[in-house]
Amino acid sequence: MYDLIIIGMGPAGLTAAVYAARKKLSTLLVGKHYGGQMAWASGVENYIGFQYITGAELLSRFEEHVARYPVERLEAEVIKLSRENGHFSIRTAGGDVFQSRTVIVGSGKSPRRLNAPGxxxxxxxxxxxxxxxxxxxxxxxxxxxxxxxxxxxxxxxxxxxxxxxxxxxxxxxxxxxxxxxxxxxxxxxxxxxxxxxxxxxxxxxxxxxxxxxxxxxxxxxxxxxxxxxxxEIGTVPNTNFVGELLELNEKGEIRVDCDCSTSVPGVYAAGDVTSIPEKQIIVAAGEGAKAALGAYRYLLEHKQ
Structure with a gap:
């Protein structure tokens, strides 16, 4: 039983992992692709502190920071998120099941398909x-x-x-x-x-x-x-695994409040997968920090 499971290894998930570790939360970071869309960015010119940096270089900086903390990591696809007996459970495509007291969904988006023959x-x-x-x-x-x-x-x-x-x-x-x-x-x-x-x-x-x-x-x-x-016709949110648990908007994004809380207490969401209007690396990172702090606050208020 973890204090927190973070689903997604993009800027939101990686930042959340750092903030959670600094709060001494037992944390599992799980995701299908390390780095998310940040890893694909050829050049980033609007991340504060860097006039220019490639996506791969920025991901490397994130990785160095996360590696300083005892965060468990698992590269796997999450196929189901559910709530059971007051706790949360995730199931991976490989059949593994993990439980936690809180969850942060930072699974990002995937490229939209053209659906053309060929x-x-x-x-x-x-x-x-x-x-x-x-x-x-x-x-x-x-x-x-x-x-x-x-x-x-x-x-x-x-x-x-x-x-x-x-x-x-x-x-x-x-x-x-x-x-x-x-x-x-x-x-x-x-x-x-x-x-x-x-x-x-x-x-x-x-x-x-x-x-x-x-x-x-x-x-x-x-x-x-x-x-x-x-x-290159846009992206779709990776929310297929949340099922009927979380409330989504008309775009299929997870609805969040300003503190990154979702429709289910104890579940937070951050980054491109959410209803926040701007999809940027720096915004996702900030939202990841907020989500981790929100999960920490929830754990303090719901000691079990």
Whole structure:
């Protein structure tokens, strides 16, 4: 029986672990991917104290800090969170079960799928959801980026330095921050395609092209001979394991109050998986600290 189980190993979960350990709580930190989306960030320019740092470097700093404390860690996927006899229980995909007096959910978000024919079959064979991870594999090739927000244009920025030609495909006009747009708009090897939807992704062993359809009323189709398709159309919260235990909003995010408490006393949530409006590394870290302090306060008030 732990004092606290933290689900998620991104900035929210790692920060919560430090704060919990400093309060001498017996803590289990469990998550499917160490570092969360922070590990994928090519460059971070808005984390206070660093004018510029890569996501991998920032994760390394987080890791060094957490390693100073006696926090148990387990890399595993949590498939169920439940409440039993006044305590909480988590079950992993491997069948392990752990119990605790409090829980912090900091499981973050995952890339949203396009659900186009060929996407699933060619994932890892030309279809990617992480330009930071995979961009070097497409040196001197033609690639497409699907999306028009911050993640899409950030991916394009990484790719224009490596790929031969980059096509940005979006349903509507770009919605990215102006500072990101400024970085890519004048690239000579970038083609902007606004008002197109993806019909399918083609290829057998590898991606060989992407079929688009115009949304201008003519519904005309066109093919781009690309070797890579980077899908950057947003993210979805990782809340499938909370079942009916926690209240979610219309986006599937966990509803939290300003102290990170959820609809169930003793369960707190932090970071991108929650209903807080801003999804940033620094915000997630701050929310992780608040959640750990909230769990500590709950334990003080509910001594068992």
């Amino acid at each position: 996407e699933k079959e060619l994932t890892g064979r030309g279809v990617s959801y992480c330009a930071v991870c995979d961009a070097p594999l497409f040196a001197d090739m033609d690639v497409s980026v699907v999306g028009g927000g911050n993640s899409a244009l950030t991916a394009a920025y990484d790719l224009i330095k490596i790929a031969r030609r980059v096509y940005i495909i979006s349903l509507e006009e770009w919605t990215a921050d102006p500072v990101i747009i400024d970085k890519v708009k004048n690239a000579t090897n970038l083609t902007r395609l606004v008002g197109y939807e993806t019909v399918r992704i083609e290829g057998s062993e590898r991606v060989t092209g992407i079929i688009l359809r115009s949304l201008d009323g003519r519904k005309k189709e066109m093919k781009l001979d690309v070797q890579g398709v980077f899908i």
